[in-house]
Amino acid sequence: MANGNNDKPSVKQQRDARRQEKVAALKKQQERAKRNRLIGIVTGSVAGLAVIGIVVAFVVTSGQPRENPRDIVVEGAQTFSDLTANHVTGPVDYAQTPPAGGDHNQIWLNCGVYTEPVPNENAVHDLEHGAVWFTYDPAQVSEAEIEELRDFAPSTYAVVSPYEGLDSPMYVSAWGAQLPFANVTDDEEAVSDFVTKYWKSGDAPEPGAPCTGGVDGAGKIA
């Protein structure tokens, strides 16, 4: 019995040993969990930073947000489709006043600023070439407003001219589109949108065709 007692660990000793094993295993497991958590945190942070960096790089290199001119909706503008574009020699009875496209004279009007009304048939040819045509009714606008309009108009591919009997103080027309407005200060947003969308537009029948080398109207000052 005594021998047996000495050779074999007592029940208590066995229990202690087992407990120590368990404690060691538990500690090891806790350490492993701790290490895993640390690895997780580090990789997580690195990945998070990488994602942020990539997003920033994309934003920085993506330039300005673009708005295709074809997606612009011009407040108050009207559009006209199915316009004919024949060259004719006589006067044309246009569906719109002022005209916004249609048959026209074979000679185009030289773009620029006019103090006298210009012939519709020549001016419509400019619209076909991608120009915009600003018209004002002299009876409804002030000299200051006319001056503002002349400053506002693009220096090429634009005609500015008086047009008597309009139902709005001013109009801007392009091939197949037109916008009535009061003046360029009060209606700046709509008029700017119109120019952005239609000036030299690829939707004109012959964009980039000349707006010089045609015929001058009376009273051309610029």
Place this chain on the structure above:
Amino acid sequence: MTDADRGGTGAGVVDPTRASRGRRIRFVVAAALSIALVLLIGIAVGRLSSPNPVTPGTESVEAGFSRDMQVHHEQAVRMAMIVRDRTDDPATRSMAYDMALTQSQQAGQMFAWLELWGVPQAPSEPTMTWMSRPTLDGSYGDHEHTPSGGAGGSATPVATHEPGGPMPGLATDEQLAALEAASGVEAERMFLTLMIAHHRGGVEMADAVLARSENRQVRVFATGMVQSQESEIDAMEDMLAERE
């Protein structure tokens, strides 16, 4: 004791099926995140390192150049067409023919770029603003920092410009009217003088875009423009000398 034992096992292994399920979920999440991250990095590296990383926006140097150079070219076409009507000299007429068609075609290229980039032909800021933007090497471009044309007389290799200012080399309305009124050798001389200045301005603008853009199409175009216009300047100077 049995309680303590159970407690021990409970704390250590809990319930083996639940633990392994947790591990599996964590593994799947980690794998998914890794794949997403690798994909994202791949896309980023591909896009950010490609030669044309971004389609030029409406206020880009490329779009500004394409708009202003169209206007510049349109005037060259106009001058060439005028002189063809004002002289019978075959050398001047064929040179003008060449310039008108070349620059008309080039204006069309720039028009088409703007169309393809989905930006308006109309500028949203004053003309020539793009030439006041910083250059690629960042050394130049902000017009506040340009050498004040001082005593150094530093040969400015890169052009800069005031936003809204006139384009370099553009003829005035009065000069164009004078050209339209002239004829014969007088018209030829006037044309050559105006067009030499016009070409120099064009080269200045092309150099300015080369200093500011990495866009391949634009760079090829501007490089060709500089070469051909410089050689035309030489030819026009010879022609002008013959007519003095």
